[in-house]
Amino acid sequence: METTEPRVHVARAELVLAAGDSAYLRSLPLSPDPLHQLAAAVIDVRPELGERADVCFDLVPLTPARNAHLRRKAMRAAQEEGEGLFAELGRELVGFGRELVGELVPGGGRGDTAQPAARDRGADRPTQTKFDTAEPAFEVQLLLRAESEIPGRAEAHLHQLQAAFDAWRGDNYWRAAGLNLGFAHIGADYWPWRRRFERRWTTGLFRPRKRNIVTASEVSGLLKPPTKHCESLNVRRSGGVVPRLPRELPVYNGQRDVLPIGYATGPDAVERLYGMPLDDLFFSFRIGKSRYGKTETALVQAVSLALAGHGVWFLDPHADGWKRAAPLLTDPEVLARLWEIDLTVRGDDAMIAGYNPLSMAGLTTEHIEDKVDSVVTAVASALSWPDQASRARTILTKAAETLCHLALKLPPEVAPTLFQIPTLLHDEEWRQAVIQLLPAHVRSYWSEVYTKYPAEAAPAVSNIIDRLRSSRTMSAFLGSSATTYDVRTAMDLGKVVFLCTPGGDIGRLASCFLTYDLFRAGRSRIDVAPEGRTRFDAFVDEVTAVDSASKGHLAAILEQLGKYGVRLHAMTQMAQRLSTSTRDALLQNQSLLSSTAGEVDAVRVVTRQWQRHVHPDTVVDLPRYHHIVSATVAGETTTPFRVRGATVDLFAGQHQPDRLHLQRKAIDANLGRQRIGDALTQLESLDARILAAVTSERRSAGPAPGLGSEPDEPVADGGRGSGRITEMHEGADADRSSTG
Template identity: 40%
Template sequence: MTALTTGLVRLLVRCALWLWHVPAWLTAYGLLLTFLCLPLIAGGLVLREWLTRKVLAQRVRYTLTPARAFDPCQEEIWRGAAVLLRAARSGPWWAPARAQSVRIRLRADGTGETPLDYSLEGHASAQDILSTTPYDKVTVERCRPTRDRARKHTLRAEFVLRGDPGAPLREVPLHPDPLQPIMDAVAAVRADLGDLAEVIVDLQPIPTWRLRLKRWHLAAAARARAQSEARKATRRAIADTDAIEDSFAVQLAHLLDFGDHRGHGGRRMAMTVRPRPVDAAQVWGRLGDDLGLVRLQLLVRCASDQEGRAERSHKSLTSAMDVFAGRSRLRVEGTRLGPWQWNANHLLRRGSFDRRWTTGLVLPRADSWLNISELSGLLKPPTVHCRQPLTAATLPTYELGKPLMPQGWYHAPDGTTRLVASPLEETLFSVSVGKSFYGKTTRAVVQAIAVAAAGQGVFFVDPHADSWDLAAPFLAHESLRDRVWRIDLTGRDAGARLPSWNPLGMDAGQRPDEVVRAAVDSFAIVLGWDDRTAPRASTVLFKALEALVEVNRQAVAAGKPRAQATLFQVRTLLTDVSFREAVLDKLPEKAKAWWTTTFTAYGDDAFAPVLNPLDRLAADPVAHALLGAPTGKWNARTAMDKRRIVWLCLGGTGPTQRLLVNLLMRDVFRAGLSRGNLPEKKRKPFHIWIDELIALDQAGTGSTIADITEQLRKFGIRLHVLAQLLERISAGTRASLLQNASVLSTTAGSTDSVGAVTEQWHGAITVREVAELPRYHHALSFTAGGKQRGPLTVRGPQPAEVFCAIKSKKHLGELTQASTQAVGARTASYLHKLADKQDAVVLAFLTGPADRTPPPPRPEGPCLVKPTEFQ
């Protein structure tokens, strides 16, 4: 025996003797050893806990807000995941492993701009990493840590990996968005009920030694299974061999065998089955690649103040995780025995769950190791392929009297239906398109009544006078009745009373230049005049109106407003020499010079383009009664400042009616511009609705509409138009409306007409979806909270279902009487007589004695005469 062998034997003997005495030594000194080690162990645990709390207290949170067109590729998601893993490793060197992680928080509380808020949390040392993103269309913003109040009902769930630990989860494509099931699950969350639903994904890098140990364990388990299967196969082979040898056929064959082998009896031997070789790559699966391997802690918590809603959200989120189920899957951790459950909701386990939830501690109940490529759907914010239902916070619900404009009945994902509305302060201009008899006008009437009930001014232009019967029962309410001005120009009732209005009147403190410009522009727009097509006609009309307005100014200054000239005195001025000479005597020398020089060079043919439209107005009984009186109660500026509810009812869309509307709209435009002398805060909003825009636009009103949308926003004027086809509106008007529209809506219709609207939504809703909408349904978008909401589909509201609380049908007579008195309406026959005598009245004023001629007013400054209003 060599010396080496002898030494080895002695060492083994000593080790054996030492092991022999270990139990006796532990028996003698175990208690002392325990007392010495326990303080050290306890101190180590306390130190680890203190370090863990210190690290977890230094966490930051960043919110990721994607753009509507956010559409990342797989490479961008991988790069974003690499950033997250780098952030998970951040922290001080002494930080315990369970305190090093990065958290993805998916939160839905019903108060955000979107149903699901996406945020990242990590240690403060990783803030430079978390504040950057590889995504091009994602905004990163730091926010405060979440602090939630306690709810009455709370449910908790922890998801762990089940199934083959090496098998990957189901590969979920990016289109549709993997977050869509989660988005649908939280779509019913409502802030007013205290709902809250959150999903937390904690990611933590896996240490190399743990990964190797796990691989060894999987390989050993695979070899053990292979050996067990081999032993089972060997036993089955032996059993099969014995069964064959003992069978009747084999025994009979032996008896009948007279050959040489008869004396060589014996049983056959079964071959031992060798274990199948273990394929390490197949056994390890996802664990075979070190790159991108993470430890997952997936927590879900749902809460609400109303019983049953937390359970509903919990079930929906649990079902949403099934989208990742494959050979391995994410399942709720816990066991159940009849009515008893042992899971995160158990009283003994809530504290641990809530601590991990609140602090960011990573202590999953089971090791869930995944590759980040399997979680790509959770590692990015919602994309363009994710349908995001609008929340209650972004869709205000209409309440009577609140500064809201109802848009339609919206069917929410939770099955409830509510009347969504847009804030009036953000509803500046709107465009409503759709086919006839599909609810455009009815919806506009509801909106007009709602605006009036909110205390703002309304001017509704109804070319066919059908909307008045729909709105009158609600406008008859005592809170609205005294503000209503109905201007009935239908002429259907011979005994009806009509208001009067002098577009050239100066008795309300108007500026002469503005009055002249508004009237000339109205005629020029309707008749298509410009400096190229009708220079003489434009000049003649301008000079005639300028002269008559000066006469009216002097008449008002002399205390004789009933001596004012009207539009119908233009013919008298151009054709009656004595009348013209009387007018010229009242004009300043500079204005008189044109009449004594240029005018005399014109022939009678120069006056025909001016006189023809005036003759048509004079021949129309309604227009003659409306425009023939020297004074009237209509004052657009007063209607704006006093928040009146003006309902203009026309008898159609013929040439005369269109000219009347143009005159009124230019007067509204002039009055809107005149509000420049008011401080901005005192410019009360005034909403104008124009139905049947196509007919009015073809008559030239479109130019006025474009001017209103482009210039009068700052003066408090709001405009809402309705049309059947956008294509039939002039290009300039259409471009101006679409550019400035706060609300855009359409009903079903032809693909061409619908496509003109849907292209403004950039593919968010298809033409086919809109074209197949049921009757009285609208696809629309509007502005709320400074952002565009929608497009969404709503059912148009009816006045009776929205304003049943103020319906006052029995007070319609009082409404008619109050409106008639307010507009100073008189019978048509009386107004016709007044118009027929006005030439003589004006001439009497011009030729009669006068104390003095007052000086012209200053061109700027506030009105010198206090405006009158409808009494």
């Protein structure tokens, strides 16, 4: 069946000055923006109905000689001249005759050149005032045109446009050229003006039907794009002024030594994926709204580093990032280095690794201080303990210290965990039995200081451990005596580590434990020569939760981690909620600073670093997955520039979901994961097994030393000391061993 194109209805108008050139239009201020009137006039235009409305505003500047001529003419002319209907009708008829001659006689009429021709200006005479000013003057051609597939709508849009120009009504104003007969207006939509109008519209020919002389101040609002003062919603925004892309940025093509940043248009107008050299990247700081691409960009960068053979540590709340990244990390080389700890799994048959924050595997007495500090700071941060909670901090510190000393005395399979803290605090018989193996200053605290605390002091510490115990998954993860997750091993051997934490208070506590353990392990690399400290990139999302009660502890670590080979990438939604010391440390040490759209006070934290280059409003209005970034290249910080963030689809060639079952087997072997049910069964009997091991130890060691003496320092050996995890090899039959 033959279809016909819908008919397009067109309405046209040419606007001319109603009074003589000597009369001024109203000079509109730039705030509010005069273009708001035009934008509001076309807000009902519907492109899906074939509708559009256009304004063509052409200017030809007057030369100095022309301006001088008009000035002299104005001095000789009368100041006013009567305008009547018959005079106007006569001029329009003269104009009609000339245009008719132009149609019938080639070269006749007004000519076909694009330059203004000499014309009879009629009785319009400028006054001395308008042409004696120093500002530029222009001759104007103003054409309006509207289209629609629905009859009558094109005319309605045209009338709205004409009404918008009433904003300039002063001593002079814009009117539609043509003959106004009262009951009808004969103008640009009538022959022969219609054909002349269309010719000028399509070719740009400058041939206005009347001389329209204006000064720059009269039409300044029409000589610019819309500004921020134009509040209409149907105006396309530029997004603000941002410096252009720095030329020194490398293009990312999968190079091992380049980190992808985002897509940007280069000098040749071609969009490419740009990056920055890894040698220049020490810390990065990202802020922005949730779901606006902040974490997605971090995930892309983590995957690129993992595929390039670098060590990566990624804290992924809720496991959404891991589910997207997992199919991309299935190559045999990556599987040999891959660790995944998912604390969102449920069920006794789910597999879980073991992590004991109090583990002293491979460590000695001088490491107890760092272990205790990591645990206490993590708990204080998660619970937002204020400085006034000094008693709770002290009790937790002494409890953690006691269990660390105990771990050095007992076999690795019965090393105490966090879940022995409530037992130590509330079970006096158990406490008195285990402290007999410990140094005198530890025994003295529990016998002389702790017993004087009121009864409500201990629950302030044990309550959080009891809350952790209510989660079977967290209990299995934190309740294992043997630590199979060792972040120091991951650093030294270049592992790819993804950690998925649950939401809520328990998830925040888990994130704090894991993050502060990362910092502790990083500082422990002081025993490795600087050239032997392999690069390890750690991504921490929502660093605000980790920082909330650290009291400057996090800032101090940030200032030190770089020298130990750890590269931290911090992300948060609200930078102003970070402590001042942490925020200053991140901004001072960052090599890559990035912001998506966000609340204005939040983005000001970043834009202050960019000085006059980017206004906060520009960042606030960024679309999703767009970022403004400043990077470091060859040791020099670039000006900020705008990019469109990449997604994990960048690595579509690595996407192999059919190998996920091999991935799970490799992770089970790499981390020595066990069933949650089995881990919980071992935890249920751990208090009793520790007590039995203490009794056996005391019998073999003889009478306990007095309060005034110190027991011998423990010596780590293959039977009693606990060792560091050595590198795991791919496959289910990978051997796990520890060195004393």
